[in-house]
Amino acid sequence: MVVAKQSEYEASRQKRLEENKKRMEELNLNKLAQALRSPKPSPMKKVKTKVPKQPLDLSAVRRSSRVADLPARSYKEVPIEPMGRPRSYGYKRRDLSNRVYASDEDREYAIQRAEDLQSGLDQDIPSFVKPMLQSHVTGGFWLGLPVQFCKIHLPNRDVIVNLIDEQGDEFPTKYLALKTGLSGGWRGFAIDHELVDGDALIFQLTEPTTFKVYIIRVNENGDGSSK
Numbered sequence: 001m002v003v004a005k006q007s008e009y010e011a012s013r014q015k016r017l018e019e020n021k022k023r024m025e026e027l028n029l030n031k032l033a034q035a036l037r038s039p040k041p042s043p044m045k046k047v048k049t050k051v052p053k054q055p056l057d058l059s060a061v062r063r064s065s066r067v068a069d070l071p072a073r074s075y076k077e078v079p080i081e082p083m084g085r086p087r088s089y090g091y092k093r094r095d096l097s098n099r100v101y102a103s104d105e106d107r108e109y110a111i112q113r114a115e116d117l118q119s120g121l122d123q124d125i126p127s128f129v130k131p132m133l134q135s136h137v138t139g140g141f142w143l144g145l146p147v148q149f150c151k152i153h154l155p156n157r158d159v160i161v162n163l164i165d166e167q168g169d170e171f172p173t174k175y176l177a178l179k180t181g182l183s184g185g186w187r188g189f190a191i192d193h194e195l196v197d198g199d200a201l202i203f204q205l206t207e208p209t210t211f212k213v214y215i216i217r218v219n220e221n222g223d224g225s226s227k
Contacts, residue, residue, distance in 0.1 A: 102198025102218045107131060114200035114216040126153050127204040132218075137195040141187035145203075150180040153205055162210045163189055175209070189213075 102110075114129045121127055128146050136143050145154075154161075154175065161175040161182065171192075173185030195201075198218030203211045 100197065101134065102196070106218050107198045110198055110200040110216050110218040114202050114214075117214055117216065118202050121202070121204055125204055125206060127202055130201045130203060132195055132197060132199040132201065134197050137190045137197060137199075141190055142181060142183065143186045143190075144179070144181040147180050150177070154180075155209070159209055160185075163213050164206075164210065165189075165193065165213055166215070 111129060111131050114131075118127055118129055126149065128149050130143070130145070155177060157177050159175050159177075160172050163171040163173055163185075165171070171185060171189045173182045173189065175181075176183055189195075193215060195215070196218065200216040200218070202214040202216070204214070206212045
């Protein structure tokens with residue numbers, strides 16, 4: 001009895017195996033399972049080979065046919081020729097750290113001589129005496145004028161004021177009305193005339209924006225000879 005049941009079970013199991021095998025063959029599952037069991041190796045990542053860059057040949061730069069026959073342009077800096085009146089090269093400015101100051105006696109003597117000269121000028125023409133300080137003849141080269149004189153006789157706006165020396169040479173300078181002084185152009189006048197601390201200048205207003213300038217040297221005697 002037991003043997004018969006085992007035989008029936010075995011026959012039934014064998015039948016199911018045959019049916020499952022047949023279904024797998026129909027669905028092509030055998031090949032799919034085999035493919036899953038043995039995966040294909042992944043391909044190696046390709047590495048790009050770097051090609052070394054060649055140095056740039058500047059001599060072979062292509063030029064436009066319009067300028068091909070012209071010489072190559074040079075960008076070397078070229079000194080710019082100075083504009084305006086040339087400076088006096090015979091006069092060397094003092095080092096600002098080693099300024100020479102006029103003594104009180106020499107300064108007063110130059111002012112007295114300037115006032116004596118002013119008294120001999122036409123009194124109908126406005127004038128004033130201006131002693132020179134270091135700030136007027138070195139460093140910033142700023143010349144402040146008497147405020148009251150400027151308010152009465154000079155324009156109330158910025159203008160060009162011409163300075164004419166005793167030789168008749170003309171020097172245009174920038175007059176700043178708000179600051180009542182001479183700015184641009186005064187430096188050139190001071191250097192060309194070798195002004196130093198202690199000199200005394202007489203400014204005579206011969207025209208509305210023109211001064212005749214007389215220079216009294218601090219290092220000269222009354223007769224014009226050097227001390």
